[in-house]
Amino acid sequence: MKPSSRPDLRSARGAVVRARIFALLRFSLLFWACVYFALVVISGHTYLRSLAFALSAIFALWLILGALFSDGEPIPVPDAYLWVTVLAWSLWSAASLAWSIHPALSRSELGTEVGWGLATATIFYVAARSATAFRAGLATAVGAGAVLSVLAIHGAVLTGSVDPERALTRAHGGAGAFSTYIVLLMPLLPLLLQKRPVGFGISRWSIAIVGAVFALLGGAGRVTENRMIWIALAAGVLLAAMLAAWRWRSQLLRAPLRWGGVLLALLMLAGALFVDSAITRSRTDYTRETSVAQAIATDPRFLLWQRSFERIRERPWTGYGFGKSILHDELQGETGNPLLAHAHNLFVSQWLQTGIVGAAAMLAMLLALCMRYWTFLRAPDETLAVIGLAGLVMLLVFVVKNLTDDFMIRPTSKEFWTLNALLVGYGIRRALVAAVAPATPDRAAVKGA
Numbered sequence: 001m002k003p004s005s006r007p008d009l010r011s012a013r014g015a016v017v018r019a020r021i022f023a024l025l026r027f028s029l030l031f032w033a034c035v036y037f038a039l040v041v042i043s044g045h046t047y048l049r050s051l052a053f054a055l056s057a058i059f060a061l062w063l064i065l066g067a068l069f070s071d072g073e074p075i076p077v078p079d080a081y082l083w084v085t086v087l088a089w090s091l092w093s094a095a096s097l098a099w100s101i102h103p104a105l106s107r108s109e110l111g112t113e114v115g116w117g118l119a120t121a122t123i124f125y126v127a128a129r130s131a132t133a134f135r136a137g138l139a140t141a142v143g144a145g146a147v148l149s150v151l152a153i154h155g156a157v158l159t160g161s162v163d164p165e166r167a168l169t170r171a172h173g174g175a176g177a178f179s180t181y182i183v184l185l186m187p188l189l190p191l192l193l194q195k196r197p198v199g200f201g202i203s204r205w206s207i208a209i210v211g212a213v214f215a216l217l218g219g220a221g222r223v224t225e226n227r228m229i230w231i232a233l234a235a236g237v238l239l240a241a242m243l244a245a246w247r248w249r250s251q252l253l254r255a256p257l258r259w260g261g262v263l264l265a266l267l268m269l270a271g272a273l274f275v276d277s278a279i280t281r282s283r284t285d286y287t288r289e290t291s292v293a294q295a296i297a298t299d300p301r302f303l304l305w306q307r308s309f310e311r312i313r314e315r316p317w318t319g320y321g322f323g324k325s326i327l328h329d330e331l332q333g334e335t336g337n338p339l340l341a342h343a344h345n346l347f348v349s350q351w352l353q354t355g356i357v358g359a360a361a362m363l364a365m366l367l368a369l370c371m372r373y374w375t376f377l378r379a380p381d382e383t384l385a386v387i388g389l390a391g392l393v394m395l396l397v398f399v400v401k402n403l404t405d406d407f408m409i410r411p412t413s414k415e416f417w418t419l420n421a422l423l424v425g426y427g428i429r430r431a432l433v434a435a436v437a438p439a440t441p442d443r444a445a446v447k448g449a
Contacts (some may be wrong), residue, residue: 022066022073026129029059033127034140040120040414041144041181042151057119060126075126076428085368086121089361090114093322096354100321109323113413121417128425131197137422138191138199141415145185146213149220152178175224180398180407181415182221183232187240187393188419189214191386197430198383222273230274232400236393237266243389247377300337301344301404307334308343312351319355324409326353346402369395369420376427381434387427394419 036052043049067075077083093114100106128134192210195201221229241263311320311327320326328341343349351359373395376388398416402408408416 018070022063025059025063025066026073026127026133029056029063029123029127030133030136032056032059033123034136036123037137037414037418038140038144040411040418041141042148043411053120053123056123056127060123063126073129075129076432078125078424078428079368079372081368082372082424085361085365086118089358089365090118092358092361093354096319096322096358099318100323100326102321102323102326105323105326106321113409114322117413117417120414121421124418124421125425128422129429131426134198134422134426135200137418138188141419141422142185142189142192142213145181146216148178148181149213149216152220152223153216175226176405177407177410177412179221179224179226179229180401180405180412182217182224183229183236183397183401184394184412184415184419185217186214186233187236187390187397189217191390194383194386198386218269218273222277225277227274227277228401228404230270230277232397234267234270234274235400236397237263237270239396240389240393243377243392247385247389300335300340304331304335304337304340304344305348307331308345308348308352312348315355316351317355317357319351319353319358322353322358324349324353324406342406344405346399346406346408349406349408366395366399369424372424372427376431379431379434381430384427384430384434387423387430391420391423391427394423 032052032055036049036056039049039052064075067073094110097103097106097110124137128137189210192199193202193206200206308331311330324342331343332338332341343352347359347363350362354361370392373388373391376384377392379385379388407413
């Protein structure tokens, strides 16, 4: 062997070793990220969840540094309008600490909701590097939701419990938080039936499993006795139908009755469940003689929103400081209801906390996500289109669900960040692959992305 060939051999061996190390890092990140997310959904396992989060964060940071300073796989930078709006919302929320009426509360909530939430989004954005990682994250989210649905149904029905809030508090922070997770998951279920790379394809087993999960989520949603869940899902079904009809016009024209039949069936199901939940709530919250219309007309949230806007008028630009319960004692005292400790509306709550600037920053962040998903939907690539459709519907149902509450907090906020990071992270990588596909001689390599 010539002396000059020895450095080349050592360099090649070094490259192989580094490639294996990065492959192990990517697998470790994906594994611990999925464990972490499952424990976030099925809460109550604080130590294990913290351990999984710490390991996920370490592996994600290692991969980021490897991509920057070594020969690891490059990590695409999100769109400028995405990270700028997220940064603006985060910085303004942090700035509110300077004028918060409860600095200790704001400091704690900033660490939990902004710091932890953005770290969670970063972990899953880095982890969503391949179709395999995307399917693993999606399956984890849906599987954890199915497990939690079984626990919820068992705790609230089979044990004879008449208090869904109490039955679900330990499992997922209460009925409201769990019903919000259900609306986040529902738009993602069809992705499981998509052909690879994004889903597992249509087969007898996949249809049976997705159908069973759909039934479990629907049953658990009914157990929560939450009414907004069905309004949110109905809005999501309508949006999905309109966007799908626009994006896949030719398929609609070939089978209009099939598309229309599915739409009608889903809307009728959501409507029936809403009426049933509304009747049950009117009887449990009031008297058996109270009608649904009377229960809605006398909803205590109307008084709460009146008091919230009175408080907003006192500090319209800056708010009272970051933290959902920043006016906990004040609102409870003014409404006389211990359950009304926050604004019960995503945007009113943000306005109350961080002023009109913070509410505008949050709205800009949501619109930036919509722009990203809209770009996916319009892409020629079918995989990107279905991801864009799922993302847009997921955002809509989340916002509609939170028009009467604010679950951008605790486990639900981590779920929101995770699912969006998963969709955006894989979608951006897929878009980069699709952009070079026409100029790539080996199409087989592109299909595996």
